[in-house]
Amino acid sequence: MDKQEQHALVVECRASGMTAKAWCQAKDIEYSQYLNWARRVNREKQHALQQWANVTIEKEKCIQGEIRLSCGKWTICVESGFSPALLADVLRVVDGVC
Incomplete structure (x- = not known):
């Protein structure tokens, strides 16, 4: 599964209204694997939000x-x-x- 598919699954989980653990059980996805994907998505989001300005x-x-x-x-x-x-x-x- 590539990064885009993992990102899409993290977005789907977050939009589901379910807890991540329950969503993973329903989708037959290892919860620990989901946590790794979610951490990476969070890091990428933080990196994208960082902006530098000339001061x-x-x-x-x-x-x-x-x-x-x-x-x-x-x-x-x-x-x-x-x-x-x-x-x-x-x-x-x-x-x-x-």
Whole structure:
């Protein structure tokens, strides 16, 4: 069975509304084999979701103690004493938009 067939079976199982174990029993598929297929599908999906962007630090435009991150039309200024949690939230939002 090739990767495309395995992927199709994982998609079918997930759409069935059944537990993976019950679906495998109904289809006479080894549950451990299904888990291997599902892990590979998950890894491929994660790999496909990863995107890289060119980010530059604009040193000449920075005020002392400030960092500017630029990506396309976006510029994020981070000053000393920034909130790491806030920066993480901002980057998640920008990642969702870009």
